[in-house]
Each structure stands twice: as structure tokens, then as C-alpha cells.
Amino acid sequence: MIALNWYLALSAVLFTIGVIGVLTRKNAIVILMSAELMLNSVNLTLVSFSAHLGDVHGQILVFFVLCVAAAEAAVGLAIIISIFRNNLSIDITKINLLRW
Amino acid sequence: MVSYLFILFGILAIGSALAVILNKSTVNSALFLVVNLISVAALYLLLQAQFLAVIQVLVYGGAIMVLFLFVIMLLNIGDEADTVFSKFTLKFLFSFLLGAVILSQLLYMVGSLSGNLPAVSEDMAVAGTVEAIGQEMFTSYLLPFEVTAILLTAAVVGAVLIAQRRIKNQDT
Numbered sequence: 499m500i501a502l503n504w505y506l507a508l509s510a511v512l513f514t515i516g517v518i519g520v521l522t523r524k525n526a527i528v529i530l531m532s533a534e535l536m537l538n539s540v541n542l543t544l545v546s547f548s549a550h551l552g553d554v555h556g557q558i559l560v561f562f563v564l565c566v567a568a569a570e571a572a573v574g575l576a577i578i579i580s581i582f583r584n585n586l587s588i589d590i591t592k593i594n595l596l597r598w
Numbered sequence: 599m600v601s602y603l604f605i606l607f608g609i610l611a612i613g614s615a616l617a618v619i620l621n622k623s624t625v626n627s628a629l630f631l632v633v634n635l636i637s638v639a640a641l642y643l644l645l646q647a648q649f650l651a652v653i654q655v656l657v658y659g660g661a662i663m664v665l666f667l668f669v670i671m672l673l674n675i676g677d678e679a680d681t682v683f684s685k686f687t688l689k690f691l692f693s694f695l696l697g698a699v700i701l702s703q704l705l706y707m708v709g710s711l712s713g714n715l716p717a718v719s720e721d722m723a724v725a726g727t728v729e730a731i732g733q734e735m736f737t738s739y740l741l742p743f744e745v746t747a748i749l750l751t752a753a754v755v756g757a758v759l760i761a762q763r764r765i766k767n768q769d770t
Contacts, residue, residue: 500604500644502715503708508608508641510704512615512634514697519619521693527624527670531631534662535615538638541650548726549645550715554734557647557726561735564657565746569753571662575669576757582673583763 505546512539526581526588530574537567604644610637624675628666635659647726 512535519532541560548556582588614633621627635658642651735743 500601501712503712504604504608505641505645506708506711507705508611510701510708511612512638513704514701515612515615515619517700518693518697521696522690523619525624525675527666527675528619528627531618531627531666534631534658535618535634538635538658541654542638542641545642545645545647545650545726549647554726554730557650557731558735558739560647560650561653561731562742562746564653565750568657568662569749571665572753572757573760575665576761579669579673579761588673588675 502546502550506543509539509542509546512536512542524589524591526578526590526593527575529590530571530578534567534571537563600644604641607637607640607644610634611641624670625667628663628670631666632659632663635663642726645726649726649728649731 516532516534516536516539519535520529523529523532541563544556544560544563548554548560578588581593585593587593611634614630614637617630618627618634621630636655639651639654639659642648642654
């Protein structure tokens with residue numbers, strides 16, 4: 499079995515890529531996808547701890563995280579459609595109604 | 599063998615994640631995200647979490663990505679004019695600095711973790727089969743499982759309500 503540290507390092511790298519994606523991109527859908535990347539890396543952390551500690555509870559938590567991620571994606575994409583209908587753009591720099 | 603597979607899927611996951619955030623085309627980003635999700639599912643298999651690997655491919659790689667692709671094609675989004683590297687501004691520099699800080703903090707944590715974990719014997723390790731997970735989920739976690747059903751119903755109803763055209767309310 500691979501040491502736990504390698505899995506944790508891999509998921510840290512994936513999480514950082516997700517953070518950089520959220521901070522640099524302007525397309526709202528790509529930002530949502532980067533959030534999915536971050537959720538995914540946290541899931542990888544949970545599964546690797548669960549496997550290395552011999553405890554199945556971590557995998558159940560991953561199952562619930564998957565459910566919440568599915569709900570989040572559905573509602574987030576609906577909000578993006580709604581914004582696109584009002585604004586004709588999903589560029590987040592052009593959505594500045596509440597900006598001073 | 600296992601370590602070669604770990605290296606293969608780890609590199610595949612990191613490369614496709616980078617491709618997601620660096621790609622100009624939104625459709626290509628979504629497809630690279632599918633590659634990333636499936637390689638993470640393969641890593642779950644290496645960790646003996648079979649149930650979660652299947653669920654990852656079905657729910658993430660199937661349902662959620664179809665939703666993403668459907669919205670991308672529904673909105674007919676063109677390619678972005680500038681990627682991360684084509685226009686280097688102060689904002690991008692700040693983002694990369696913040697990313698480097700987060701990565702170094704996380705890796706520092708991981709590095710200090712070694713030696714602090716309790717040893718696990720081979721017979722204590724559990725495989726994440728459907729049986730092992732279902733046993734726990736339908737006894738200790740029955741109430742959260744049912745609440746999940748309510749959450750998903752509320753999310754779908756809310757998504758339909760937000761995304762629908764309000765023809766009747768337009769003149770009010």
C-alpha cells in the first residue's frame with residue numbers, strides 16, 4: 499500500500515489547482531468546475547484516511563459530500579442560466595450590479 | 599505494481615486538473631474534468647473503496663458532467679478571449695502567490711504528519727465494499743441518509759424554479 503503522505507500530497511496539489519482556477523478564471527461555469535475539483539480533492543483525502551485508519555466512516559462522509567456536490571451543481575448551474583438570461587453573459591467581471 | 603498505477607493516475611489527475619483551468623474552451627475544460635474525475639475514481643480503487651469508485655464514475659462522471667455539458671451547450675458560450683497566461687496582470691500574480699502559500703501550508707502539514715498515525719494491521723483494514731458501507735449507512739447513518747433525499751428533492755425543485763422562464767410574471 500502506498501504511504502498516506504503521497505495521497506495527501508496529491509490531494510493538496512489538486513486542491514491548490516482548484517483554488518488557482520477559482521481565482522484566475524472569469525467564466526462562471528469554469529469557476530464551478532474548479533469548485534468541483536476542490537471538493538474532489540477533499541474526497542480523496544477522506545478516502546485515503548479512511549483506508550489507512552481501517553475505518554469505513556470516512557467513506558460514508560464522502561458519499562454525503564457527493565450528494566451535496568450534486569445538489570450544489572444543479573442549483574449553481576440553474577443560477578448561471580438565470581444570470582445568463584438577464585445579463586447575456588456569464589463573465590463574472592461583467593456581473594457587477596452589487597459592486598461599488 | 600500498485601505504486602506504478604498510483605503514479606500513472608496521480609499524474610493523469612494533476613495534468614487534467616491543470617488542463618481544466620488553463621483551457622480556453624469551456625467544453626474542453628468539462629471533458630478534461632471527466633478525465634480528472636475518472637482518474638480519481640481509479641485512485642479510490644487503489645485504496646480499496648470500490649463502492650465510491652463506482653459512485654464517482656456514475657454520479658460525477660455521468661450525471662453532473664452531463665449537466666455541465668448541457669448547460670454549456672444551452673448557453674452557447676464561445677471560447678474565452680484570454681487564458682491565464684496570455685494576459686499577465688497583477689490579479690493573476692496575486693492568485694498564483696495565494697495558491698503557492700496554500701500549497702506550501704498543506705504540504706508542510708502533510709510533512710509533519712508522518713510518524714503520528716497509529717499503525718494499522720492488515721486484518722483491521724476494511725475494504726469499502728457495498729456490504730461494508732451499507733451496513734454502516736443503514737444503521738448508524740440512517741437519518742442523515744434520509745435527510746439527503748430531502749436535500750436532493752429541494753435542490754432539484756429549486757433548480758427548476760430558478761431556471762424556468764417566468765412568462766406570467768414578466769409584466770408585474
